[in-house]
Amino acid sequence: MPIVSVQDVTKTYASGFQALKGVNLEIDEGEILALLGPNGAGKTTLISSICGITRPSSGRILVGGHDVVTQYRQARRLIGLVPQELNLEPFAPVGPGVAFSRGLFGLRRDPARVEAVLRQLSLWEKRNARMRELSGGMKRRVLIAKALAHEPRVLFLDEPTAGVDVELRRDMWKVVAELKRQGVTIILTTHYIEEAEAIADRIGVIADGQILLVEEKAQLMARMGRKNLSVHLREPVAAIPAALAGYELELCNGGRTLIYSYDTKSDGTGITRLLSDLQAAGLSLRDLETRQSSLEDIFVDLVKERP
Numbered sequence: 001m002p003i004v005s006v007q008d009v010t011k012t013y014a015s016g017f018q019a020l021k022g023v024n025l026e027i028d029e030g031e032i033l034a035l036l037g038p039n040g041a042g043k044t045t046l047i048s049s050i051c052g053i054t055r056p057s058s059g060r061i062l063v064g065g066h067d068v069v070t071q072y073r074q075a076r077r078l079i080g081l082v083p084q085e086l087n088l089e090p091f092a093p094v095g096p097g098v099a100f101s102r103g104l105f106g107l108r109r110d111p112a113r114v115e116a117v118l119r120q121l122s123l124w125e126k127r128n129a130r131m132r133e134l135s136g137g138m139k140r141r142v143l144i145a146k147a148l149a150h151e152p153r154v155l156f157l158d159e160p161t162a163g164v165d166v167e168l169r170r171d172m173w174k175v176v177a178e179l180k181r182q183g184v185t186i187i188l189t190t191h192y193i194e195e196a197e198a199i200a201d202r203i204g205v206i207a208d209g210q211i212l213l214v215e216e217k218a219q220l221m222a223r224m225g226r227k228n229l230s231v232h233l234r235e236p237v238a239a240i241p242a243a244l245a246g247y248e249l250e251l252c253n254g255g256r257t258l259i260y261s262y263d264t265k266s267d268g269t270g271i272t273r274l275l276s277d278l279q280a281a282g283l284s285l286r287d288l289e290t291r292q293s294s295l296e297d298i299f300v301d302l303v304k305e306r307p
């Protein structure tokens with residue numbers, strides 16, 4: 001049984017705007033799913049619906065088998081949510097704040113658990129600091145600690161690394177990997193494709209209130225991946241020779257490099273023929289290199305190709 005099951009969910013806001021247009025999504029226990037999508041795609045609306053903060057207009061959502069509307073308490077107990085905004089009390093101290101979040105779920109005090117969470121997020125030394133004394137990155141960690149205080153089985157991270165520096169982003173990825181090791185299911189939204197590429201098991205692409213695809217990251221990259229062959233020339237050319245028009249080459253690097261894009265899955269890549277045609281056109285080669293297209297290329301193509 002999936003830990004989260006989203007069934008035909010739509011959401012129309014009071015303004016009449018339809019933010020979700022029939023979303024179906026199953027999330028397995030223990031996986032990391034990254035939801036990628038442009039601004040306004042509906043990512044936050046979807047997460048808020050699963051967490052019971054926004055009520056879907058139609059459809060059904062189950063978390064751990066509990067309906068998030070009719071069995072709100074049981075469902076919510078299983079969920080930790082790290083919101084996008086840093087909505088922390090400026091004067092609240094870190095440690096008691098995390099303990100308080102646990103108490104909100106009616107759980108008994110458990111200082112050992114709170115300490116473990118604080119240590120895991122490198123916040124133990126800061127346990128007596130007030131929120132306003134912390135850096136933005138530390139505040140984000142506090143939000144995660146608060147979301148973990150009641151031992152949720154599913155953790156939602158809404159853009160966990162928006163606006164944080166590269167080092168902190170990598171730190172955050174380590175935290176996510178560690179949580180996965182502990183068996184926590186993680187759903188994160190992100191604008192950063194490299195983030196999805198670095199940590200997700202599966203990738204969901206959402207645009208305009210619809211899920212365009214959900215797929216294993218490795219499969220997605222293999223299925224949709226193209227490769228680019230860069231041909232570096234000894235002498236620059238002003239234009240692509242007419243004899244090579246059929247290859248749809250791109251000329252760059254001041255006329256010194258030709259880029260040929262090919263499908264890694266098709267039977268013939270066309271490379272052999274291209275190389276002999278290059279020679280026939282009188283071009284002499286200095287070097288060749290190939291590059292696998294990234295998730296970013298795939299994502300841009302997907303969102304662009306929509307009717």
Ligand SMILES: Nc1ncnc2c1ncn2[C@@H]1O[C@H](COP(=O)(O)OP(=O)(O)OP(=O)(O)O)[C@@H](O)[C@H]1O
Nearest residue numbers: 013015017019037038039040041042043044045046
């Ligand atoms: N309370 C609301 N009332 C009306 N429209 C809303 C409301 N909340 C969100 N929307 C609209 O729904 C759409 C989806 O918003 P949502 O925040 O879910 O997108 P998102 O994918 O999370 O975007 P971002 O990446 O910018 O956070 C947007 O067009 C937004 O303006």
